[in-house]
Amino acid sequence: MTKIIAILNHKGGVGKTTTAVNLAAALQRMKKRVLAIDMDGQANLTESFGISIEEERTVYGAMTGAYPLPMVKTNSGVTVAPSCLDLSAAESELISEPGRELILKGLIAKMPDKPKFDYVIIDCPPSLGLLTLNALTTSDYLVIPVQAQFLAMRGMAKIMSVVAIVQERLNPGLRVGGIVITQFNRRKTLNKSVSELIKESFCKQVFDTFIRENVSLAEAPIKGMSIFEYNGSSNGAEDYMSLAKEIMKKLK
Template sequence: MTKIIAVLNHKGGVGKTTTAINLAAALQQKKKRVLLIDMDGQANLTESCGLSIEEERTVYGAMRGEYPLPLVRLENGLTLVPSCLDLSAAESELINEPGRELILKGLIAKALDTCKFDYILIDCPPSLGLLTLNALTASDYLVIPVQAQFLAMRGMAKITNVVGIVKERLNPELNIGGIVITQFDRRKTLNKSVSEIISESFCDKVFKTVIRDNVALAEAPIKGKNIFEYNKNCNGAKDYMSLAQEVLKLK
């Protein structure tokens, strides 16, 4: 059965897209069939996978009902639904659509009629608007990357509140799969303090894996590669493989 995971934090710069692409790549290394969906109007995931933000067919057109989800098979074996800069307009364009929170769920269901995937990872926009609601309504689990800095964790309460509302009104199957601490440097006292606070506050919802601060993770998207294509022996690759091992255990 396909497991659908939304990767979300409404604060930017916490490693959301980095987590989506490299967790997907790690799951693929584990022989899983993985689909990535770029739901962010900045299209960072699309570019990180080596595609143009001006693809002819994107998730934007699919959300507007113009065609099914466009599945682009990448050279590395992953499949991607690309985004574009126009996607940001979907928030206002779809606001009066009946069942607007369910559009993505319906598109995914139709895609799964023709293609089989073990995991679908959705890279959400850094907001809690309509596009994010679509992702949460379609998902089984939520993975929340949190930078090991005090300001980055302040919005956690708002995310958990939104998840509770979505679970109650739209998607009773939604659960927080886990919180992953990113950009962690154990030499910094603040990083360690924040990490401890997050672990104490959310207990079993925090993944044991910590994504260490690693320059290769920042360099790989420039080349249009995931971390395993760019440098499979670096700390970033090791950390995301460890995270994938934990994600595989989600029931």
């Protein structure tokens, strides 16, 4: 059965897209069939997989009803539904559309290849608007990347509140798959303190795998590559492979 995972944090700069890209790539390396959907109007996931944001067919056109969800096979083996800069405008364009929270769910349900995918990874925009609501409504699990800094903790209550509303009104099957601590440096006292606070606050919801600070993770998107293609021996590659294995085990 296809597992649909939304990657969400409405605070920018916490490694959300990095997590979506490299989790998808790690799962693919474990011989899983993966679709990554870019729901962010910044189109960072699209470019991180080496796909142009000038693609003729994108998630924007699919969300506005022009055609089915487009799919592009990348060199890494991951299939991507690409985004474009116009996607940000979709929120206002769809505001009066009946069932607007369910558009993505309908697109995924109609995909002819859905049974062929083991995992669908959705990169949400850094907001809690209509596009994010579409992702949460269609997902089975939510993974929340959190930077090991105090300010990154402040938005967690808001995310959990939105998740509770979605569970009650739109998607009772949605579960928090876990919280992953990113940009971690064990030599920094602040990072260690915040990580301990996150673990105390959310207990078993926090993954054992921490994503360490790693310059290769920042460089890989510039080349349009996952961390495994760019520097497979880096800490970033090791950490995201570990996270993918932990997620597979936890979500069985």
